[in-house]
Amino acid sequence: MLRRLRLWLFGRGDAAQLPDRVRAAIERQQEQSEILIGWVQLVIVVLVATVYETSSMPGGVVQEDYSFEFEVLVIYGAFCLLRLALAYARLLRPWMLYLSVIADMLLLMGLIYSFHYKYAQPAVFYLKVPTLLYVFLFIALRALRFEARFVLFTGLTAIAGWIGLILYAVGGRGGPANPTDDFVEYMTSNALLVHAEVDKIIAILLTTLVLALAISRARHLLVQAVSESTAAQDLSRFFDPGVAARIRGAAISIKAGEGELRDVAIVTVDLRGFTGLSMELPPDEVMKVLQDYQGRVCPLIAEAGGSIDKFLGDGILASFGAVMPSATAAADALRAADAVMAAAAVWREQRRAAGLPALEIGLAVASGRVVFGAVGDGERLEFTVIGEAVNLASKLEKHNKEEGTRALTDGATYALAERQGYRSSTAHERRPDRKVGGVTESVDIVVLAA
Incomplete structure (x- = not known):
């Protein structure tokens, strides 16, 4: 059981026993998915950079000396371009994909962390920014590869990053944590409501698990579909093209x-x-x-x-x-x-x-x-x-x-x-x-x- 779980999470899993030509067809699909993921990441960088450069959050005094989001996004954009080039060259390796996930989360958590400096607020301030919602986008993005292990890794990395930000805020090094049990006070002031942060972690975890389960089932269908498609292509060589098309298009089983x-x-x-x-x-x-x-x-x-x-x-x-x-x-x-x-x-x-x-x-x-x-x-x-x-x-x-x-x-x-x-x-x-x-x-x- 543990071996199967390990293969599912970190190995080839259900594709490991497939013929080489079938596995190669699946890998080609995944390589195309990585190219798509690379382009989506670049679009995200451009959109986020545009938002941060053309708008500002109302209220409070913005400290421009701490506005380094654009520089971070430029570095991340360069990273995405490198990753996209490797994807086109078919040189991406699993460890590079894990590294890419970590880079995604470092970017996101770094941007969230910077808010309490930029707006001269205690650290608990950044726990309420809507930028956290990008976590779900990054988790969904990894689903394009049809491998549940990367979805799980992304979700767990996001949870680890958010817990790190919570601990920093609770530790008081970024200003008073102001813990409270009053939801109204939490919503209207720089106060920390632990239950609210736990809810966010649970939401990320449940989203990750549901999406991983869906991707696992979808991958099984993908493997089956590619296997049958490859077999059909091989078998169609034994049939006249018109007969093969007739068999594929038959509304009911031919008897x-x-x-x-x-x-x-x-x-x-x-x-x-x-x-x-x-x-x-x-x-x-x-x-x-x-x-x-x-x-x-x-x-x-x-x-x-x-x-x-x-x-x-x-x-x-x-x-x-x-x-x-x-x-x-x-x-x-x-x-x-x-x-x-x-x-x-x-x-x-x-x-x-x-x-x-x-x-x-x-x-x-x-x-x-x-x-x-x-x-x-x-x-x-x-x-x-x-x-x-x-x-x-x-x-x-x-x-x-x-x-x-x-x-x-x-x-x-x-x-x-x-x-x-x-x-x-x-x-x-x-x-x-x-x-x-x-x-x-x-x-x-x-x-x-x-």
């Missing part, structure tokens, strides 16, 4: 077996000869080739508005209009196909120039109505598209070998794409009434790349 009908276009891409090549190359070289291929193809599909449904070894299944309904799904899919085949030609020549085996990419596009939804066993889910268009795209891609082509689509999809605004810079050959393996009826095909 297996739920689906929606969509009019989509499907693109299937395959890396020819990769299986044989993978048997000849070391594993890391195999993965580098695969990464190079996917790194060229996937961005082109995404730029055209497609979503990567899944990677099937060296195969890619992409959909247009599934994650988000689209009125130009077929046209976008053919534009993506043109871009992919152009990139494939460049990649092939680059590999040849480098003395590497040239690799061909096979592609097919089909369209139709499919079911888009989540499949799985409830614990492990996957968004996918199911329907005849998916099957036809897969069969057309395989049919490339029969036709001696690199990219195909069916006539119905091509006609739909043209109605949706697709125009090709080159004429595409049409081959009607082709028998495609696995398809019962003959298919009119269009050659996208020979």
Whole structure:
């Protein structure tokens, strides 16, 4: 129990067991908070200096020889600038933060202490000045870091400083203490009411404890939120961006077996000869080739508005209009196909120039109505598209070998794409009434790349 309390107050506490990347994310948030705190402190200095230089308390004779508030504020302002520079440089250390708290309280208590000299009054005079209210501002300021230990330290330092001022006044070294039990006399004269000072200490202490408790709970939520956010960012790399956004924005929990009908276009891409090549190359070289291929193809599909449904070894299944309904799904899919085949030609020549085996990419596009939804066993889910268009795209891609082509689509999809605004810079050959393996009826095909 004591160890946990010590970690909570003086160590990393609940963040200590977190992965390094999560802890680094939390520390970045705290560094940004320290920059904000530094600017707020500078604003406080400017405001306080302005108040003290442009106004004076009515009544009594002010002794200008003892008016050193401006000099103190200038020194403190320089300290704040140094602290802010260290915050921007990410060089602040915990001991510096504790030192900053002490400096805050020394400034405040020093200003309060100076009043009985400035106004030639006994020390009990300064116990009634409203400047003490700045204590609560400094305590709240430390809450911006979301660490309860600094809130507690600030509150306890403030209490220690105020007790010091009370003891000085009671000791009589700053003039007669004039203790009293009469509240009216206390309010209307330079008299000391101990209960009033105790009330102030209790108010500071309770404010500190409540704020520390609130910050402790808020920090727990911060750690949890940063952890989940970091995990979500890592996991989102395994999903298409559109699918990831759909999951994040779902109003209710996504369940297996739920689906929606969509009019989509499907693109299937395959890396020819990769299986044989993978048997000849070391594993890391195999993965580098695969990464190079996917790194060229996937961005082109995404730029055209497609979503990567899944990677099937060296195969890619992409959909247009599934994650988000689209009125130009077929046209976008053919534009993506043109871009992919152009990139494939460049990649092939680059590999040849480098003395590497040239690799061909096979592609097919089909369209139709499919079911888009989540499949799985409830614990492990996957968004996918199911329907005849998916099957036809897969069969057309395989049919490339029969036709001696690199990219195909069916006539119905091509006609739909043209109605949706697709125009090709080159004429595409049409081959009607082709028998495609696995398809019962003959298919009119269009050659996208020979």
